[in-house]
Amino acid sequence: MDPDPREAILDFWFGASEPDFDELExxxxLWFEAGPQVDAEIASRFGDIFEKARRGGLDVWKAAPRGRLALIVLLDQFxxxxxxxxxxxxxxDAEALRLCLEGIELGLDNELTIVQRAFFYMPLQHAEIASAQEKSVQLFQALEAICPEAIRPHMHRFLVSARSHRNIVAKYGRFPHRNQVLGRKCSDAEEEFLSVGMVPFRSKN
Structure with missing residues (x-):
């Protein structure tokens, strides 16, 4: 593990600098199409630190913008x-959402880059809570409006994803594609939705 695990997490996830169009591609x-090889690398490099974060052993990180972002990446992505x-x-997810909302209230998200802010807000997309989903769409709309022109197509994709998540939670009150692993019974409407195979985002969600 690198000397500062916060920076190791952020470097792994975001790279060393604000990405251009090609780097974002x-x-x-990594972010949305990773398979077993990336999962294994994350387990090898960050599995222990994730467990420490999950148990609340890294709460000291949350005082600084980058430290809080590293916690969110651990708990919401890794x-x-x-x-x-x-x-x-x-x-x-609940702890990642708490870190996100509290960080926004403190203005810590404004100290981060555009792409970093997208992942700071990602717990909102993952929440099965209508108000969180609406806030997600608002924040991703704002990011698209202020991002550099070179990366606007990618930020628009984040916004499209936010809207898709929002619409599903608005209709079903939850994400039906999670039902099986969470042991939840599907409604008839959810069964129909899943049978079409049109979940508009990656199975990682």
């Missing part, structure tokens, strides 16, 4: 790589 594969396809993938 490469990053999207949790899904480490526990893909299981209920444990979503077990840290």
């Amino acid at each position: 490469r990053r999207i594969s 949790s899904r790589n480490l526990h893909r396809g299981t209920a444990a993938a979503f077990a840290s």
